[in-house]
Amino acid sequence: MPFALSAAITAGVAPLLFVQIVYPTAFYTANLLLWWRWMLVIPVLIVAFYLLYLVKSRRYSTWSFPARTLIAAFIAASFLFVGFCWTANHLISMHQTSWPEIYESGNIGISSIEVTLRVFIWAGGAIPSMCIMAAWQLSAQDDQEARIEERRLGRAALGGLTVATIAGVVYLFQLDESSRGLILGSFGSIYLGIAVVGVILQVVLWSMILRNRSTRLQLAMITVGTLLSLIGVSVLREAIRISHLDLNLLFEDHEKAWEIGGFTLFLIMAVVNIAVIGLCVVMVRRGLKQTSAER
Template sequence: MLSMFPIGLPWPTVMYLVLYIVTLIIHVVFMNYVLAGSWYLVSISLFERRTADQLPSLVAGTLREWLPFMLSAAITAGIAPLLFVQILYKRNFYTANLLLFHRWMAILPVLIVAFYLLYIWKAKRVQAWPRLITFPLGLLTFSGFAFIAWSWTENHLLSINPGAWAEHYADGDMMYRSREVLPRLAVWFAGSFPTLALVLGWQLWYLQRDVPDEETVGRHRMSLLALSGLITAAIAVALYGVALPPEVREAVTGSMGWPYVFLAGCGWGVQFASWLQIRRSPRLEKIWLATASAGLLMTLVGVAMIREIIRWFRLDGNALFPLHEQSAGVGGLPLFLVFFVVNAALVAYCIIRVRRGLAAGASAS
């Protein structure tokens, strides 16, 4: 394949790829919030200044308040890409699941424990606990999500390496060892901080929209999170590039993938510049948050496409095309589109209804 990915692929494959990537990006936004947010909880538990009334800072309080919902949203949003990945790469995905077996299934209890821990973090009395307790609690919460991220990374890498399957099965190994695991995981982890900073930044902007400049908080902290995440992610990307086999690297930087490398790079630059501006501004400015959002979207699209190019380069596409065509032949797409629009509208209506209800309540009181 010499043309830009996915040009030249059959339409069913392109359709499922687009759906997969769009839904994956939505999932990733929530997932990044949770992964980086749970790490932030660890640092809060160590360094957060305690006030006499034990009230958390606005940043910490917002994070604690929203993390359970974000995890719920991440799980719900994750169902769609989990569905489309089974259409696109059925055999690879299932085989990797089976090969990692206990390790893979351990995700479920770990996720349940981590989820409940996030609710525990919300409790006011927990915020009064000594650091000797809150730090291990934070570490445990983060470790849960880190374990899940590590498991997904190994699962993905194993799924795109069919040559390793028989040996891996025979060994009964619960871990897949590859030089790509750590740098790839590092890309995800570092890349989650700019997303957290942006979403949390928007939340703080909304909460402080009527507060005078000198009293707003979060600008410094959010830009620090985002900029450090962007720099670390860039280093991790370089390391990952070195860990990739040369032919895969060439595919990414060649005609198949260079537009996406360019897109992701531009997005990185836009984000970096936006966060520098936010750092210099007196408060979280809407305009710079908007440009950072555009930059993040460009980076996420670019990275998601590069991820697929790496996978696609290692798989036999010709064997997959007939399966995608067969799947596209079953009915139901119009129904999905109808309900997607209807339920998206109802989701929007819920939010509008609540805002109106709260506004009415506030004016009445």
């Protein structure tokens, strides 16, 4: 889990930089309007991240069930809070007419139904993604225990897909008419179709895995299905945002950003980073050799 979270956080850095450059006013204003909630994101992430290491430790497994449940619930609530902040930030950034009211009242000023549905879409959708990653790891193991775990993953994936799909459909119908028209129109329906095909692939194949041991081809097809649904949903999400913003106001900033290359700096940083990663690998290898020699 700590590794998966590190990977997710690292994967978020580049898009975060782009969002700030591509939509500066909308993004920063939403950050400011979220006020203490946005300021809490990093401290909450740090605490939750280190608690994941505690969950992995031997000491944790010796604690009582209520104590373990409390820690696990705290971690889950922390990540839910971070997810909520990202969703609220995204929605506030799109609803520019509400900015003065949010500023004056200090309240988030966006529909709680919309936020909740989005959280269900992302949280529900995260489960099948996690399941397929875990299923690949299980595929090397061919015993009864692996089979039981695989079926549990299948049930969890189908549950997550059901939650995300229901929330997605309800979300579509509560959208304003122009956004809904965009999704069901000629452009949006292509990506909606891609997302739906992705979900169908996953549902069919996970259902097959519930009955019989998985094959590598099935896992590969589920992976493709997961990617298709992620791509489809992400493009629709972006299309809705673009339809809410006045792009003419952004062109000037985008032209300036386009001229700032920074390729030389990128190369220097890439070399430095590769060297640091290389050094880490060498240190770990030396450490491992030393430990095995001591044994």
